[in-house]
Amino acid sequence: MGATNEKEMTLEGGFMMPHANSFGHTFRNYDAESERQEGVENFYRRNHIYQTVDFVRKMREEYGKLKRVEMSIWECCELLNEVVDESDPDLDEPQIEHLLQTAEAIRKDYPNEDWLHLAGLIHDLGKVLLLPIFGGLPQWAVVGDTYPVGCRFDESIVHHKYFMENSDYNNPAYNTKYGIYSEKCGLNNVLMSWGHDDYMYLVAKENKTTLPSAALFIIRYHSFYALHREGAYEHLMNDEDVENLKWLNIFNKYDLYSKSKVRVDVEKVKPYYLSLIEKYFPAKLKW
Numbered sequence: 530m531g532a533t534n535e536k537e538m539t540l541e542g543g544f545m546m547p548h549a550n551s552f553g554h555t556f557r558n559y560d561a562e563s564e565r566q567e568g569v570e571n572f573y574r575r576n577h578i579y580q581t582v583d584f585v586r587k588m589r590e591e592y593g594k595l596k597r598v599e600m601s602i603w604e605c606c607e608l609l610n611e612v613v614d615e616s617d618p619d620l621d622e623p624q625i626e627h628l629l630q631t632a633e634a635i636r637k638d639y640p641n642e643d644w645l646h647l648a649g650l651i652h653d654l655g656k657v658l659l660l661p662i663f664g665g666l667p668q669w670a671v672v673g674d675t676y677p678v679g680c681r682f683d684e685s686i687v688h689h690k691y692f693m694e695n696s697d698y699n700n701p702a703y704n705t706k707y708g709i710y711s712e713k714c715g716l717n718n719v720l721m722s723w724g725h726d727d728y729m730y731l732v733a734k735e736n737k738t739t740l741p742s743a744a745l746f747i748i749r750y751h752s753f754y755a756l757h758r759e760g761a762y763e764h765l766m767n768d769e770d771v772e773n774l775k776w777l778n779i780f781n782k783y784d785l786y787s788k789s790k791v792r793v794d795v796e797k798v799k800p801y802y803l804s805l806i807e808k809y810f811p812a813k814l815k816w
């Protein structure tokens with residue numbers, strides 16, 4: 530099972546590498562550079578050691594203040610895009626193409642679910658956390674699989690063995706099946722390992738989006754492979770989560786599948802997405 534997850538990580542990691550690269554050069558961030566070279570396994574080693582309840586609470590508090598930037602959703606798409614433009618021209622397509630590929634593929638099959646198209650467009654915007662103006666977080670705190678903290682780490686999580694070095698691993702308050710949670714408490718009451726998913730969820734929620742809860746669910750849990758691929762942590766889900774998970778399963782097919790070479794004419798589809806943004810978000814958001 531872990532091997533499958535690792536494959537996804539390679540996809541995701543491959544996608545992000547241009548960022549690590551350009552930052553490594555521009556800002557002489559030797560930590561990020563060495564991290565990039567260590568590969569997927571070391572990425573997860575760091576991730577599993579440092580993602581603790583304390584760490585997640587601190588990040589949610591810090592980034593929940595939304596005091597860094599004010600910009601529109603589309604401006605954020607472009608911001609994420611610029612990062613890739615700075616790097617080697619031989620590298621992957623710009624992020625905005627992945628966002629639009631996902632959104633357009635969903636739109637083709639689900640023409641009436643406009644909220645799902647918009648979820649496709651914005652689901653990865655939280656990757657701006659890699660940018661210096663957002664604190665330039667390391668890869669392990671931005672991308673990769675996510676999972677709950679505050680209860681036992683499920684064995685289906687990729688590279689589970691590294692959790693033994695996590696300080697929560699031997700904490701009796703955090704290492705039981707329920708930990709700090711209770712049966713069917715609802716995933717929105719569960720602390721997730723910190724990354725671009727939870728950050729974008731916070732941004733959308735705090736800026737009072739009118740997107741349905743299924744869209745917020747997709748944004749927050751799209752990297753939660755232990756749940757949507759392995760069926761772990763179902764005991765924490767409430768009835769609404771069960772309903773929303775159906776949409777997440779649909780979404781995930783497009784998210785992975787769309788990392789392809791199908792080009793999207795950004796200028797052609799932009800008016801449609803601007804109209805969706807206007808429908809579901811304020812003109813300017815706090816980030």
Ligand SMILES: [Fe+2]
Binds near residue numbers: 652653725751752
């Ligand atoms: Fe993502």
Ligand SMILES: [Fe+2]
Binds near residue numbers: 652
């Ligand atoms: Fe994605």
